[in-house]
Amino acid sequence: DGGITQSPKYLFRKxxxxxxxxxxxxxxxxAMYWYRQDPGQGLRLIYYSQIVNDFQKGDIAEGYSVSREKxxxxxxxxxxxxxxxxxxxxxxxxxxxxxxxxxxxxxxxTVV
Amino acid sequence: AQKITQTQPGMFxxxxxxxxxxxxxxxxxQSYGLFWYKQPSSGEMxxxxxxxxxDEQNATEGRYSLNFQKARKSANLVISASQLGDSAMYFCxxxxxxLTQGGSEKLVFGKGTKLTVNx
Numbered sequence: 367d368g369g370i371t372q373s374p375k376y377l378f379r380k381x382x383x384x385x386x387x388x389x390x391x392x393x394x395x396x397a398m399y400w401y402r403q404d405p406g407q408g409l410r411l412i413y414y415s416q417i418v419n420d421f422q423k424g425d426i427a428e429g430y431s432v433s434r435e436k437x438x439x440x441x442x443x444x445x446x447x448x449x450x451x452x453x454x455x456x457x458x459x460x461x462x463x464x465x466x467x468x469x470x471x472x473x474x475x476t477v478v
Numbered sequence: 479a480q481k482i483t484q485t486q487p488g489m490f491x492x493x494x495x496x497x498x499x500x501x502x503x504x505x506x507x508q509s510y511g512l513f514w515y516k517q518p519s520s521g522e523m524x525x526x527x528x529x530x531x532x533d534e535q536n537a538t539e540g541r542y543s544l545n546f547q548k549a550r551k552s553a554n555l556v557i558s559a560s561q562l563g564d565s566a567m568y569f570c571x572x573x574x575x576x577l578t579q580g581g582s583e584k585l586v587f588g589k590g591t592k593l594t595v596n597x
Contacts, residue, residue: 397583399585401587407589407590408484408569408587408588408589408590409569409571409587410587411584411585411586411587414584414585416583422584424584425586454521456523458523458585460585465511465528466513466525466528467513467525467585468525469522469523471521471522472521472522474521
């Protein structure tokens, strides 16, 4: 089945450690996005990528990094510079130009 | 500046009645797309409906319709005949070109409205 897969579903890390969230899609979509959602809040854009080897900062990119070496993959690294990383992270992909984005199931990151 | 504004943190509706969820947006571009998503308590994001800025007709998808008022920059979601399963968070979103990065597009979301359908 075509879709977008995020792993793991739950992730626990110690404070000060970097952690990488996986996002893979087999929909042949060009665009991919990473969002952060805090309890009771909307989705805030972290990074997005339109094509391989290119990505742009969203509204809250500080403390995060991404790569887009393959069309299918857009991993997000939460670095130790991110002061409050505990949140629900959603990855999405879309064909560009006025089509809906498809979302993964999300990764809930808890830093202890 | 906030691009998408949803002014209703929470809404209540009786089962089988209609409800309107408000969304206003801010953009200087002529070409953009507006979307509504539903997020149940499970956390998944479910696409509901899309409206393009050049579409003359209001979008409809089953029980969902979008009341698009371009001059007012408003894209309200109307849910007819509410069902208990409609209880969820609803997010309005907009895709617009990133003028500083030619060819790329941002997809930004509002803060959402929590809809509760009462039996």
